[in-house]
Amino acid sequence: MALKLHHLNASRSQRLVWLVEEMGIDCEIVHYQRHPETNLAPPELLDIHPMGKSPLLEDDDVVIAETGAIAEYLLAKHDPDHKLHPRSDSPDFPRYLEWVHSAEGAPFLPGLFGFYLLRSELTDIPLAHAMAAEAAKAAAHIEAHLAKHDYFAGDSFTAADCLMGFQIQNTALRAGALPPATQAWLERVQARPAYKKMLEIGV
Numbered sequence: 001m002a003l004k005l006h007h008l009n010a011s012r013s014q015r016l017v018w019l020v021e022e023m024g025i026d027c028e029i030v031h032y033q034r035h036p037e038t039n040l041a042p043p044e045l046l047d048i049h050p051m052g053k054s055p056l057l058e059d060d061d062v063v064i065a066e067t068g069a070i071a072e073y074l075l076a077k078h079d080p081d082h083k084l085h086p087r088s089d090s091p092d093f094p095r096y097l098e099w100v101h102s103a104e105g106a107p108f109l110p111g112l113f114g115f116y117l118l119r120s121e122l123t124d125i126p127l128a129h130a131m132a133a134e135a136a137k138a139a140a141h142i143e144a145h146l147a148k149h150d151y152f153a154g155d156s157f158t159a160a161d162c163l164m165g166f167q168i169q170n171t172a173l174r175a176g177a178l179p180p181a182t183q184a185w186l187e188r189v190q191a192r193p194a195y196k197k198m199l200e201i202g203v
Protein backbone atom coordinates (compact mmCIF):
# COMPACT_ATOMS: atom_id res chain seq x y z
CA MET A 1 0.00 0.00 0.00
CA ALA A 2 1.40 3.43 -1.00
CA LEU A 3 -0.33 6.55 0.20
CA LYS A 4 0.29 9.78 -1.68
CA LEU A 5 -1.16 13.16 -0.67
CA HIS A 6 -1.21 15.78 -3.43
CA HIS A 7 -0.66 19.06 -1.63
CA LEU A 8 -1.04 22.55 -3.13
CA ASN A 9 0.85 25.39 -1.49
CA ALA A 10 -1.14 27.88 0.63
CA SER A 11 -4.20 25.69 0.56
CA ARG A 12 -6.56 23.71 2.76
CA SER A 13 -4.56 20.55 1.96
CA GLN A 14 -2.11 21.64 4.67
CA ARG A 15 -4.57 20.40 7.29
CA LEU A 16 -4.24 16.89 5.84
CA VAL A 17 -0.44 17.16 5.92
CA TRP A 18 -0.95 17.99 9.58
CA LEU A 19 -3.37 15.08 10.12
CA VAL A 20 -0.98 12.63 8.46
CA GLU A 21 1.74 13.84 10.86
CA GLU A 22 -0.60 13.48 13.84
CA MET A 23 -1.39 9.93 12.72
CA GLY A 24 2.27 9.07 12.18
CA ILE A 25 1.52 7.15 8.99
CA ASP A 26 3.73 6.67 6.01
CA CYS A 27 2.40 8.96 3.28
CA GLU A 28 4.31 10.63 0.47
CA ILE A 29 3.55 14.35 0.16
CA VAL A 30 3.62 15.53 -3.46
CA HIS A 31 3.97 19.32 -3.69
CA TYR A 32 2.32 21.63 -6.26
CA GLN A 33 2.52 25.40 -6.60
CA ARG A 34 -0.37 27.75 -7.40
CA HIS A 35 -0.11 29.84 -10.58
CA PRO A 36 1.36 33.20 -9.46
CA GLU A 37 -1.31 35.28 -11.23
CA THR A 38 -4.47 33.17 -11.32
CA ASN A 39 -3.80 31.43 -7.99
CA LEU A 40 -5.14 28.24 -9.61
CA ALA A 41 -3.71 24.76 -9.23
CA PRO A 42 -1.40 23.48 -11.97
CA PRO A 43 -2.98 21.29 -14.70
CA GLU A 44 -1.10 18.19 -13.46
CA LEU A 45 -3.79 17.78 -10.80
CA LEU A 46 -6.37 17.34 -13.59
CA ASP A 47 -4.52 14.21 -14.62
CA ILE A 48 -5.31 12.77 -11.20
CA HIS A 49 -8.91 13.95 -10.65
CA PRO A 50 -11.40 15.74 -12.95
CA MET A 51 -11.77 18.72 -10.56
CA GLY A 52 -8.02 19.31 -10.55
CA LYS A 53 -8.09 20.63 -6.98
CA SER A 54 -6.11 19.85 -3.87
CA PRO A 55 -6.09 17.92 -1.62
CA LEU A 56 -6.19 14.60 -3.43
CA LEU A 57 -5.24 11.29 -1.90
CA GLU A 58 -4.01 8.28 -3.83
CA ASP A 59 -3.95 4.90 -2.17
CA ASP A 60 -2.55 2.57 -4.83
CA ASP A 61 -5.32 2.63 -7.50
CA VAL A 62 -7.83 4.56 -5.36
CA VAL A 63 -8.13 8.35 -5.82
CA ILE A 64 -10.22 10.37 -3.40
CA ALA A 65 -10.97 14.11 -3.32
CA GLU A 66 -12.54 16.41 -0.67
CA THR A 67 -10.71 17.13 2.57
CA GLY A 68 -13.38 15.66 4.85
CA ALA A 69 -13.72 12.49 2.79
CA ILE A 70 -9.93 12.02 2.72
CA ALA A 71 -9.73 12.53 6.49
CA GLU A 72 -12.52 10.01 7.11
CA TYR A 73 -10.87 7.52 4.73
CA LEU A 74 -7.47 7.83 6.44
CA LEU A 75 -8.96 7.55 9.92
CA ALA A 76 -11.16 4.57 9.05
CA LYS A 77 -8.18 2.70 7.64
CA HIS A 78 -5.30 3.87 9.81
CA ASP A 79 -6.66 4.93 13.22
CA PRO A 80 -7.91 1.59 14.57
CA ASP A 81 -7.45 2.70 18.19
CA HIS A 82 -9.47 5.89 17.61
CA LYS A 83 -6.71 8.18 18.86
CA LEU A 84 -7.84 10.95 16.52
CA HIS A 85 -11.53 10.22 15.95
CA PRO A 86 -14.11 9.21 18.54
CA ARG A 87 -15.83 5.85 18.33
CA SER A 88 -19.40 5.98 17.05
CA ASP A 89 -20.74 5.12 20.52
CA SER A 90 -18.81 7.96 22.16
CA PRO A 91 -20.84 11.00 23.32
CA ASP A 92 -18.28 13.13 21.42
CA PHE A 93 -19.06 11.46 18.08
CA PRO A 94 -21.95 13.71 16.89
CA ARG A 95 -20.08 16.89 17.78
CA TYR A 96 -16.94 15.53 16.11
CA LEU A 97 -18.84 14.78 12.90
CA GLU A 98 -20.50 18.18 12.90
CA TRP A 99 -17.18 20.03 13.13
CA VAL A 100 -15.40 17.82 10.60
CA HIS A 101 -18.12 18.74 8.11
CA SER A 102 -18.37 22.36 9.27
CA ALA A 103 -14.80 22.84 8.07
CA GLU A 104 -16.18 22.86 4.51
CA GLY A 105 -19.76 23.77 5.40
CA ALA A 106 -22.04 26.59 6.53
CA PRO A 107 -19.65 28.27 9.00
CA PHE A 108 -17.01 28.83 6.32
CA LEU A 109 -18.86 29.30 3.04
CA PRO A 110 -19.65 32.98 3.80
CA GLY A 111 -15.95 33.63 4.46
CA LEU A 112 -15.06 32.00 1.15
CA PHE A 113 -17.63 34.08 -0.72
CA GLY A 114 -16.37 37.16 1.11
CA PHE A 115 -12.83 36.36 -0.01
CA TYR A 116 -13.86 36.13 -3.68
CA LEU A 117 -15.91 39.33 -3.38
CA LEU A 118 -12.89 41.08 -1.85
CA ARG A 119 -10.65 39.86 -4.67
CA SER A 120 -13.19 41.27 -7.15
CA GLU A 121 -13.30 44.55 -5.18
CA LEU A 122 -17.01 44.02 -4.51
CA THR A 123 -17.02 44.79 -0.82
CA ASP A 124 -19.85 47.32 -0.72
CA ILE A 125 -22.69 45.34 -2.26
CA PRO A 126 -25.62 43.72 -0.39
CA LEU A 127 -24.20 40.21 -0.95
CA ALA A 128 -20.87 41.21 0.63
CA HIS A 129 -22.66 42.65 3.68
CA ALA A 130 -24.84 39.54 3.99
CA MET A 131 -21.75 37.31 3.81
CA ALA A 132 -19.94 39.42 6.43
CA ALA A 133 -22.93 39.08 8.78
CA GLU A 134 -23.03 35.30 8.25
CA ALA A 135 -19.26 35.03 8.83
CA ALA A 136 -19.63 37.00 12.09
CA LYS A 137 -22.42 34.66 13.20
CA ALA A 138 -20.19 31.64 12.49
CA ALA A 139 -17.25 33.18 14.38
CA ALA A 140 -19.51 33.76 17.41
CA HIS A 141 -20.74 30.14 17.22
CA ILE A 142 -17.14 28.83 17.17
CA GLU A 143 -16.13 31.13 20.03
CA ALA A 144 -19.08 30.02 22.17
CA HIS A 145 -18.18 26.37 21.54
CA LEU A 146 -14.48 26.81 22.34
CA ALA A 147 -15.31 28.77 25.48
CA LYS A 148 -16.89 25.54 26.78
CA HIS A 149 -14.60 22.88 25.28
CA ASP A 150 -10.82 22.68 24.88
CA TYR A 151 -11.15 21.08 21.45
CA PHE A 152 -13.79 20.84 18.76
CA ALA A 153 -14.94 17.32 19.65
CA GLY A 154 -14.77 17.95 23.41
CA ASP A 155 -11.87 17.42 25.82
CA SER A 156 -9.49 15.67 23.42
CA PHE A 157 -7.70 16.74 20.27
CA THR A 158 -9.13 15.02 17.16
CA ALA A 159 -8.99 15.31 13.39
CA ALA A 160 -11.78 17.92 13.67
CA ASP A 161 -9.17 20.31 15.11
CA CYS A 162 -6.87 19.76 12.11
CA LEU A 163 -9.72 20.37 9.69
CA MET A 164 -11.01 23.48 11.42
CA GLY A 165 -7.46 24.82 11.84
CA PHE A 166 -6.86 26.07 8.32
CA GLN A 167 -10.18 27.89 8.21
CA ILE A 168 -9.66 29.57 11.57
CA GLN A 169 -6.14 30.68 10.67
CA ASN A 170 -7.52 32.23 7.51
CA THR A 171 -10.24 33.96 9.50
CA ALA A 172 -7.53 35.30 11.81
CA LEU A 173 -5.52 36.58 8.85
CA ARG A 174 -8.54 38.34 7.38
CA ALA A 175 -10.01 39.67 10.63
CA GLY A 176 -6.66 40.63 12.21
CA ALA A 177 -7.64 39.14 15.58
CA LEU A 178 -9.62 36.24 16.95
CA PRO A 179 -11.94 36.21 19.96
CA PRO A 180 -10.21 34.92 23.15
CA ALA A 181 -11.28 31.26 23.36
CA THR A 182 -10.67 30.76 19.63
CA GLN A 183 -7.25 32.39 19.93
CA ALA A 184 -6.39 30.19 22.94
CA TRP A 185 -7.44 27.08 21.00
CA LEU A 186 -5.31 28.14 18.03
CA GLU A 187 -2.25 28.61 20.25
CA ARG A 188 -2.87 25.21 21.87
CA VAL A 189 -3.01 23.34 18.58
CA GLN A 190 -0.15 25.30 16.99
CA ALA A 191 2.11 24.13 19.85
CA ARG A 192 1.66 20.48 18.79
CA PRO A 193 4.77 18.81 17.30
CA ALA A 194 2.78 17.54 14.30
CA TYR A 195 1.62 21.09 13.51
CA LYS A 196 5.23 22.29 13.61
CA LYS A 197 6.28 19.36 11.39
CA MET A 198 3.58 20.38 8.90
CA LEU A 199 5.15 23.87 8.76
CA GLU A 200 8.57 22.28 8.08
CA ILE A 201 7.14 20.13 5.29
CA GLY A 202 5.85 23.28 3.65
CA VAL A 203 2.50 25.00 3.59
Ligand SMILES: N[C@@H](CCC(=O)N[C@@H](CS)C(=O)NCC(=O)O)C(=O)O
Nearest residue numbers: 011012040041053054055066067104
Ligand atom coordinates in the same frame (compact mmCIF):
# COMPACT_ATOMS: atom_id res chain seq x y z
N1 LIG B 1 -14.15 21.26 -0.83
C1 LIG B 1 -12.86 20.91 -1.39
C2 LIG B 1 -12.22 22.18 -1.92
C3 LIG B 1 -11.00 21.92 -2.75
C4 LIG B 1 -10.40 23.24 -3.22
O1 LIG B 1 -11.12 24.18 -3.60
N2 LIG B 1 -9.07 23.32 -3.17
C5 LIG B 1 -8.39 24.54 -3.55
C6 LIG B 1 -7.23 24.75 -2.58
S1 LIG B 1 -7.71 25.60 -1.11
C7 LIG B 1 -7.76 24.42 -4.92
O2 LIG B 1 -7.29 23.37 -5.29
N3 LIG B 1 -7.70 25.56 -5.62
C8 LIG B 1 -7.02 25.64 -6.86
C9 LIG B 1 -7.92 25.59 -8.05
O3 LIG B 1 -9.16 25.59 -7.89
O4 LIG B 1 -7.39 25.56 -9.16
C10 LIG B 1 -12.01 20.25 -0.32
O5 LIG B 1 -12.29 20.41 0.87
O6 LIG B 1 -11.07 19.51 -0.64
